[in-house]
Amino acid sequence: MKITIIGTGYVGLVTGACLAETGNSVLCIDVAAHKIDLLNNGGVPIYEPGLREMLERNRAAGRIHFSTDLAAGAAHGDILFIAVGTPPDEDGSADLQYVLAAARNIGQHMNSFKVIVNKSTVPVGTAQRVQHAIAAELAERALEHPFSVVSNPEFLKEGAALDDFMRPDRIVFGCDNDQNGVRAADMMKSLYAPFNCDHERLLQMDVRSAEMTKYAANAMLATRISLMNELANLAGCIGVDIDAVRAGIGADPRIGKHFLYAGCGYGGSCFPKDVQALIRTASEHDQPLRILSAVEAVNDAQKQVLEQKIVARLGADLSAFRFAVWGLAFKPDTDDMREAPSRVLIAALLARGAKVTAYDPIAMDEARRVFALDLQAESTAFARLSFAAEPMQAVEGADALVVVTEWNAFKSPDFQLLRAQLKTPLIFDGRNLYEPAAMNALEIEYHAIGRTDEP
Ligand code: NAD
Numbered sequence: 419m420k421i422t423i424i425g426t427g428y429v430g431l432v433t434g435a436c437l438a439e440t441g442n443s444v445l446c447i448d449v450a451a452h453k454i455d456l457l458n459n460g461g462v463p464i465y466e467p468g469l470r471e472m473l474e475r476n477r478a479a480g481r482i483h484f485s486t487d488l489a490a491g492a493a494h495g496d497i498l499f500i501a502v503g504t505p506p507d508e509d510g511s512a513d514l515q516y517v518l519a520a521a522r523n524i525g526q527h528m529n530s531f532k533v534i535v536n537k538s539t540v541p542v543g544t545a546q547r548v549q550h551a552i553a554a555e556l557a558e559r560a561l562e563h564p565f566s567v568v569s570n571p572e573f574l575k576e577g578a579a580l581d582d583f584m585r586p587d588r589i590v591f592g593c594d595n596d597q598n599g600v601r602a603a604d605m606m607k608s609l610y611a612p613f614n615c616d617h618e619r620l621l622q623m624d625v626r627s628a629e630m631t632k633y634a635a636n637a638m639l640a641t642r643i644s645l646m647n648e649l650a651n652l653a654g655c656i657g658v659d660i661d662a663v664r665a666g667i668g669a670d671p672r673i674g675k676h677f678l679y680a681g682c683g684y685g686g687s688c689f690p691k692d693v694q695a696l697i698r699t700a701s702e703h704d705q706p707l708r709i710l711s712a713v714e715a716v717n718d719a720q721k722q723v724l725e726q727k728i729v730a731r732l733g734a735d736l737s738a739f740r741f742a743v744w745g746l747a748f749k750p751d752t753d754d755m756r757e758a759p760s761r762v763l764i765a766a767l768l769a770r771g772a773k774v775t776a777y778d779p780i781a782m783d784e785a786r787r788v789f790a791l792d793l794q795a796e797s798t799a800f801a802r803l804s805f806a807a808e809p810m811q812a813v814e815g816a817d818a819l820v821v822v823t824e825w826n827a828f829k830s831p832d833f834q835l836l837r838a839q840l841k842t843p844l845i846f847d848g849r850n851l852y853e854p855a856a857m858n859a860l861e862i863e864y865h866a867i868g869r870t871d872e873p
Contacts, residue, residue: 426454739773743812759848824851
């Protein structure tokens with residue numbers, strides 16, 4: 419099939435690559451000319467394991483192309499995916515300006531029957547707004563091309579995005595049940611047939627329910643994390659090891675073992691903004707989501723837990739200390755720094771006068787860019803932030819190590835070397851990577867999340 423992807427970011431590029439991989443002819447469109455230039459020159463603007471190779475294969479086979487030409491994009495695809503960003507607006511609601519701009523562009527240029535698929539995470543009712551925006555542009559052109567708007571939320575996880583897309587747990591899509599909607603549903607089933615071969619993964623529903631499913635999924639996952647973080651904070655005070663509790667409850671199939679890890683808060687481009695957007699939708703309908711408001715408040719507080727532990731141990735004035743920080747991306751296997759807990763921690767340490775030497779296996783370039791923006795008004799603080807080329811280089815001579823992201827590379831360091839490199843054998847671990855007993859045996863003072871480390 420001929421597919422156009424509008425918005426060539428984390429979701430759009432992965433979607434485009436995977437649909438090309440299954441034989442479709444894909445044209446990826448973006449307004450960011452630098453991204454398209456990079457892609458046309460063989461580069462990849464984001465880090466995602468396996469993506470570079472998949473793009474190379476499909477570029478070579480002539481199945482994927484990149485352009486800033488929206489008119490060409492609207493003409494090319496039988497199915498047009500909208501995969502642009504939906505960042506939080508000032509009031510927490512999803513900012514739909516990019517989605518609606520893409521819709522208007524489609525209406526300005528479409529020339530035959532089209533299926534328009536909302537892959538961006540959008541509030542319930544957005545498909546209808548997209549429908550109206552396209553219809554208004556067609557009316558302007560005095561044209562009556564039929565089209566149908568489908569909701570097809572994306573559930574991929576950054577860091578495992580290709581696998582998630584190629585071997586999904588489920589593919590949710592919502593279609594209208596009028597004539598165009600039925601035609602659209604048939605096309606969606608054909609497109610996704612290669613991902614649906616060994617058991618039924620396609621979940622077809624009405625458009626509004628599909629839109630809500632994405633928010634409900636992220637709300638559920640964020641809730642598990644915040645609940646575990648609250649339990650961990652209690653555990654640390656009362657002589658309980660939250661990691662033992664995690665194993666104990668995760669063995670219950672009604673609970674399951676995923677998303678039960680306590681830590682220094684969730685980040686990323688999805689959970690924070692989607693929880694906020696759902697809270698906002700609910701308040702507009704006078705149906706407050708009290709649990710989700712608490713989930714958000716707990717997470718905001720959890721991003722400060724490492725700072726609090728450091729202050730409790732070393733005092734409020736940290737100007738005499740230098741900290742090594744391992745892990746900057748919001749989670750492992752990505753370079754994405756959006757809402758990353760490392761940003762909150764590093765800003766707090768710098769504000770208290772500390773020096774920070776940071777290291778991340780992949781996100782260093784993005785981190786330099788992001789911290790330059792975050793700290794642009796505080797040049798003296800920014801001057802105290804440096805980046806190391808290797809994890810042990812960051813640690814050399816530091817007063818303490820702070821672990822913020824659970825990259826595999828941090829899980830089994832040479833502890834003897836680590837101990838020798840640190841000025842003081844002191845670790846604050848925001849991801850519970852190490853065993854307290856082993857740290858004790860190594861005579862490393864170890865503060866983690868909910869692991870009986872409180873005085
Ligand atoms: P992103 O910021 O990485 O990419 C969005 C792209 O859209 C950018 O490259 C931007 O330049 C482009 N764009 C903006 N307006 C445009 C327009 N009018 N025409 C063409 N291109 C335009 O965002 P993302 O992380 O890929 O997220 C996209 C959507 O998918 C969001 O709604 C997000 O919530 C959702 N989502 C993201 C993930 C994830 O893990 N990143 C997972 C599931 C769902």
